[in-house]
Amino acid sequence: xxxxxxxxxxxxxxxxxxxxxxxxxxxxxxxxxxxxxxxxxxxxxxxxxxxxxxxxxxxxxxxxxxxxxxxxxxxxxxxxxxxxxxxxxxxxxxxxxxxxxxxxxxxxxxxxxxxxxxxxxxxxxxxxxxxxxxxxxxxxxxxxxxxxxxxxxxxxxxxxxxxxxxxxxxxxxxxxxxxxxxxxxxxxxxxxxx
Numbered sequence: 001x002x003x004x005x006x007x008x009x010x011x012x013x014x015x016x017x018x019x020x021x022x023x024x025x026x027x028x029x030x031x032x033x034x035x036x037x038x039x040x041x042x043x044x045x046x047x048x049x050x051x052x053x054x055x056x057x058x059x060x061x062x063x064x065x066x067x068x069x070x071x072x073x074x075x076x077x078x079x080x081x082x083x084x085x086x087x088x089x090x091x092x093x094x095x096x097x098x099x100x101x102x103x104x105x106x107x108x109x110x111x112x113x114x115x116x117x118x119x120x121x122x123x124x125x126x127x128x129x130x131x132x133x134x135x136x137x138x139x140x141x142x143x144x145x146x147x148x149x150x151x152x153x154x155x156x157x158x159x160x161x162x163x164x165x166x167x168x169x170x171x172x173x174x175x176x177x178x179x180x181x182x183x184x185x186x187x188x189x190x191x192x193x194x
Contacts, residue, residue: 034128038160040069043181045175056080063183079189084187132149132150134149147168
């Protein structure tokens with residue numbers, strides 16, 4: 001009788017884990033589908049929050065352009081005025097997790113010193129968004145950045161949210177893009193070929 005209870009308990013744990021994994025995979029698929037539905041489109045954004053004293057994005061036109069979509073990689077240039085240096089690179093892994101990297105380039109296309117930072121989402125997440133805790137690569141590129149967490153959310157026909165916060169501090173950056181109306185696509189980011 002005890003063996004039956006142990007066996008039944010083990011089966012329940014396996015089924016629960018499988019269900020959680022499938023739910024995470026479905027949420028990941030839904031988030032990915034929401035992103036790919038935006039492919040080829042550009043949207044204007046508004047700076048909602050910036051770190052105190054940081055005026056680098058103030059008064060500049062902000063545009064995200066879902067420029068390149070492959071099966072497991074999406075590249076989204078984030079343009080601030082005439083600055084074409086930034087591209088968000090999202091990569092979907094086989095286990096359903098999604099990786100975010102920030103590709104930063106100089107006008108000649110060469111890498112900036114601070115580039116390819118970001119992290120990999122935990123497997124959990126809802127259909128609207130993902131969080132990306134800073135990883136070891138990021139802490140190497142930006143020493144002391146381990147408390148950083150990025151977030152992206154997609155609300156179809158409404159808004160796309162890009163947010164980063166240094167946990168334990170008030171330091172945060174948030175931009176919201178209006179998905180209800182597309183805007184003209186910007187020029188190719190630095191380092192890209194049209």
